[in-house]
Amino acid sequence: MGAGASNTKGLIQQVKKGPHRLKHHLENPAVVRTNVGVPVVALLNQETIQYIFNTDLVDKERYYLGYVGVREELTHGYCPSMFVNGEEHRRKKAFLIDALQRSRETLPSVLNAHILSHFEEWSRARVVTDFEDRVFFLVSDVMTESVFGSKVDGRLALNWLQGLMKIRTRIPIPSIARAKQHTLASAALPVLLKTIQESPKYQELIGLCHAHGIEEEEDGIVSVIFAVIFNAVAASSSVIVTFIARLYKECHGSRENNLLRATLEVLKKHGGITEESLDDMKLLESFLLEVLRLHPPVFDFFGVAKQDFVISTRKEKVEVRKGEQLLGSCFWAQRDVSVFLRPGLFRCNRFLDEEGGGDKRKHLVFPHGSLTEPPDLDSHQCPGQGIAFFLMKATLAVLLSYCSWELKSIPVWSDKTARLGKPDDLVSLTRFEFNSNKARRVMGP
Numbered sequence: 001m002g003a004g005a006s007n008t009k010g011l012i013q014q015v016k017k018g019p020h021r022l023k024h025h026l027e028n029p030a031v032v033r034t035n036v037g038v039p040v041v042a043l044l045n046q047e048t049i050q051y052i053f054n055t056d057l058v059d060k061e062r063y064y065l066g067y068v069g070v071r072e073e074l075t076h077g078y079c080p081s082m083f084v085n086g087e088e089h090r091r092k093k094a095f096l097i098d099a100l101q102r103s104r105e106t107l108p109s110v111l112n113a114h115i116l117s118h119f120e121e122w123s124r125a126r127v128v129t130d131f132e133d134r135v136f137f138l139v140s141d142v143m144t145e146s147v148f149g150s151k152v153d154g155r156l157a158l159n160w161l162q163g164l165m166k167i168r169t170r171i172p173i174p175s176i177a178r179a180k181q182h183t184l185a186s187a188a189l190p191v192l193l194k195t196i197q198e199s200p201k202y203q204e205l206i207g208l209c210h211a212h213g214i215e216e217e218e219d220g221i222v223s224v225i226f227a228v229i230f231n232a233v234a235a236s237s238s239v240i241v242t243f244i245a246r247l248y249k250e251c252h253g254s255r256e257n258n259l260l261r262a263t264l265e266v267l268k269k270h271g272g273i274t275e276e277s278l279d280d281m282k283l284l285e286s287f288l289l290e291v292l293r294l295h296p297p298v299f300d301f302f303g304v305a306k307q308d309f310v311i312s313t314r315k316e317k318v319e320v321r322k323g324e325q326l327l328g329s330c331f332w333a334q335r336d337v338s339v340f341l342r343p344g345l346f347r348c349n350r351f352l353d354e355e356g357g358g359d360k361r362k363h364l365v366f367p368h369g370s371l372t373e374p375p376d377l378d379s380h381q382c383p384g385q386g387i388a389f390f391l392m393k394a395t396l397a398v399l400l401s402y403c404s405w406e407l408k409s410i411p412v413w414s415d416k417t418a419r420l421g422k423p424d425d426l427v428s429l430t431r432f433e434f435n436s437n438k439a440r441r442v443m444g445p
């Protein structure tokens, strides 16, 4: 099985059935050899997924995540941190961790201001059919302004993102829609780069780039753009949308729920959104972790075996050969019955009251590694969880406490990989109201 081989049938099934085709057998496999558009050894539980995180055994493939890849021309040929290995990865990741750390200083005030102005705009519209895009624009404004010192145009960021990925097929599949997305993305990149070159923090970022041994400045800037738009904004905005959809499904739109009451109480107690008030929102956090357990934005992690090795499970031993693709299924590892009771059930209290309590968090692997372990330069684990949780919890707390809304329909999940954890149909609001006066009294000017 070569890492570059592709298979149209496998790809079609992957798109149609997503993670469910990996476990079509009645038994509960821990490892299967299958084809998802490329032949893979799929790792399907808590025990086996650990192999994908082991950088002594597994490398990232440049520009590729299994059956999808990044269009190199949309990164000007520079390879982002999450697709590189060894020294190049260490340099790029250290640079990103530094740049992200610096953004935390202004994040709270930037976030507050954008939440208020975006929600006021949504409530003027009253009907928010494009809810998913609007959440993306909110998160994009917050992330880009805190990293670059001024925001970039959210529509351009979305255009770039939507044209970025390509499917790995031997014979290209012609599509007018894809061609249009590609054209829009190509037009967006130079404007994004120019805006960033003129932004207040540009020179500081260039200084950091040199300090971390990244020789070409544009290489560093493209790494930051990718981390902000692809890693941070796409994931965090998807999770916010999924949370709102899941809440609607659980509470059927009723405003009388414990989560709302508990969140409002904490906000009043602390007098606004602060690190302390967000830390105190235990039920909101447990609900959010349960959303991320059942609906992680990234279902599958990919890598290529650096050498021959053997995967040992309680039941079997599977030989992996150098060059084979591995797929670590976050979707199934987080539904592993050996660590989560009744794993298919959504339980918003799971991370508060389940036996083992907070300990259960160590089995959440949605950041590409255990949530309780810090990312490091030799792993590909997400370095943005602190920022993501601050941003997601603050946005959700204000939504819960000062907004009311109605979804167009009760959401349904058949777990489509391309929806990044969101329900099958676009989430759209038929009504949105925001009590801006009340919120401003608690949140500042």
Ligand code: HEM
Pocket: 065, 080, 081, 082, 083, 093, 096, 100, 227, 228, 231, 232, 233, 235, 236, 239, 296, 297, 298, 300, 301, 302, 366, 367, 368, 379, 380, 381, 382, 383, 384, 385, 387, 388
């Ligand atoms: C809940 C939201 C988020 C989730 C679930 C998430 C998940 C992930 C995952 C699964 C990866 C590894 C992807 C792969 O290698 O296949 C990753 C990488 C990364 N994430 Fe996140 N992420 C989130 C938010 C963020 C945020 C807010 C930031 C930045 C502030 C961020 C920055 C990064 C970066 C820079 C990488 C590349 C790491 C490396 O090169 O080793 N992420 N993230």
